[in-house]
Amino acid sequence: MKIATFNVNGVKGRMPRLLEWLAEASPDVACLQEIASTTRRSGSSSTGLEPEASTGMSIAGPPVAARQAPAQHRKETTMAPTRTDRHDTDEDAVDLLANDHDAIVELFDRYEALAAEEASAEERRELAEEICTLLLVHGAIKEEIFYPAARELLEEEYLIDEALVAQDSARALIDEIQAGDPTEPRYDAQVRILHELVAQHFDEERTELFPRVRQTSLDLEEIGAELAARQEVLLSADEEADAG
Numbered sequence: 001m002k003i004a005t006f007n008v009n010g011v012k013g014r015m016p017r018l019l020e021w022l023a024e025a026s027p028d029v030a031c032l033q034e035i036a037s038t039t040r041r042s043g044s045s046s047t048g049l050e051p052e053a054s055t056g057m058s059i060a061g062p063p064v065a066a067r068q069a070p071a072q073h074r075k076e077t078t079m080a081p082t083r084t085d086r087h088d089t090d091e092d093a094v095d096l097l098a099n100d101h102d103a104i105v106e107l108f109d110r111y112e113a114l115a116a117e118e119a120s121a122e123e124r125r126e127l128a129e130e131i132c133t134l135l136l137v138h139g140a141i142k143e144e145i146f147y148p149a150a151r152e153l154l155e156e157e158y159l160i161d162e163a164l165v166a167q168d169s170a171r172a173l174i175d176e177i178q179a180g181d182p183t184e185p186r187y188d189a190q191v192r193i194l195h196e197l198v199a200q201h202f203d204e205e206r207t208e209l210f211p212r213v214r215q216t217s218l219d220l221e222e223i224g225a226e227l228a229a230r231q232e233v234l235l236s237a238d239e240e241a242d243a244g
Contacts, residue, residue, distance in 0.1 A: 108198070163204070
């Protein structure tokens with residue numbers, strides 16, 4: 001058995017480096033040391049959450065399974081790291097959403113590889129469920145926070161409307177995939193179509209919507225903090241639902 005240790009302070013901000021280390025080390029057991037950042041309820045922010053420091057702790061266990069449900073419910077969260085405290089990184093709202101785009105597209109690429117390898121139905125369904133969950137959370141934080149804030153300042157409101165239509169279309173496909181049977185050929189086709197739809201939507205946001213939002217007076221740092229906090233709440237709720 002290979003055991004490896006890693007000192008990581010602020011795991012949310014250093015998640016890319018942590019994942020890179022896990023890939024390089026490939027340990028059977030990973031021991032992590034972190035000074036974590038948590039949240040507490042507050043009436044001073046629009047999300048009802050604000051950052052609060054917590055004591056350091058040592059965590060040991062398999063790098064993925066140690067904190068996950070049994071295999072049939074297992075789900076890796078590969079979304080770009082959330083930021084309960086916006087001072088942890090230099091990432092603003094547009095950066096956060098763009099990083100989410102990259103993480104989700106990477107998962108789609110992994111699914112395509114599994115489909116090409118004719119991986120098991122269980123393995124493909126597990127990854128498809130993860131993709132669907134992350135897309136739903138990503139869409140929710142945009143619809144709840146980012147789009148309304150951007151609409152107030154943008155002259156090109158049609159960009160928001162088009163984004164909402166794209167998300168509605170994606171949500172309809174997600175519903176079909178979540179209710180689908182991965183042993184049927186139609187299942188892989190649905191995931192592939194969702195990939196194409198989402199890729200086009202992301203490209204339009206990055207080339208049209210995001211640049212225009214950056215030209216407005218919108219406080220992207222503040223909105224980014226709200227997005228990160230809400231994203232963390234939604235992902236945590238999903239993990240708790242799986243565990244239950």
